[in-house]
Amino acid sequence: MLNLHEVWYCTVFIFGLAIALVCYLAHKNEPKGRLIQGITGVCGGIFTFFSLFLPWITMEYPYGISLSGLEIGDAFTYVLHNQFLKAISFFLFLFSFLIILGSYLHIMGYRIGKKLTENSAGLALFISVLVVLGLSLTPTDTLPLTIEISPYLYIFGSILAVISTKLEKGEKS
Numbered sequence: 001m002l003n004l005h006e007v008w009y010c011t012v013f014i015f016g017l018a019i020a021l022v023c024y025l026a027h028k029n030e031p032k033g034r035l036i037q038g039i040t041g042v043c044g045g046i047f048t049f050f051s052l053f054l055p056w057i058t059m060e061y062p063y064g065i066s067l068s069g070l071e072i073g074d075a076f077t078y079v080l081h082n083q084f085l086k087a088i089s090f091f092l093f094l095f096s097f098l099i100i101l102g103s104y105l106h107i108m109g110y111r112i113g114k115k116l117t118e119n120s121a122g123l124a125l126f127i128s129v130l131v132v133l134g135l136s137l138t139p140t141d142t143l144p145l146t147i148e149i150s151p152y153l154y155i156f157g158s159i160l161a162v163i164s165t166k167l168e169k170g171e172k173s
Helices: 004-027 032-051 069-080 083-107 111-136 150-164
Strands: 055-059 065-068 145-147
Touching: 004 032, 004 083, 032 083, 032 111, 032 150, 055 069, 055 150, 065 069, 069 083, 069 111, 069 150, 083 111, 083 150, 111 145, 111 150
Parallel strands: none
Antiparallel strands: 055 065, 055 145
């Protein structure tokens, strides 16, 4: 698994590549609205991607461990005794990549990129809100846990990616 420094370098590379692509296409006189939408979507995807590697929950005494967004399915498997819910982590990871991919495609002018970003971000938002609600409803006598800030960063990134597809400049007054 990647450590936090490697994930940080990866996100900086993704963002830098997006900035370079936007600058190049702006130089070629591509529509600025599409470029702004795309770079905002990439930022949302980076938030979702990076937050998956941060601690989402901390299990207090007697466990004393933290679980990242990629390991959150393990907590649901432990509490609910259902292996099916382990797939939540993989879906959150998949949606992060799809948000970034869709945003890049949107920057390059492909119409499917905007739809891919919008749909992936909407599903990521829905699932991440369900995860936070599920964690919030976990009885503390069964599993003493604290929800960290990282799932809310994922939700913020999903909202940012959804908003990116709706960005339009208003008329001048």
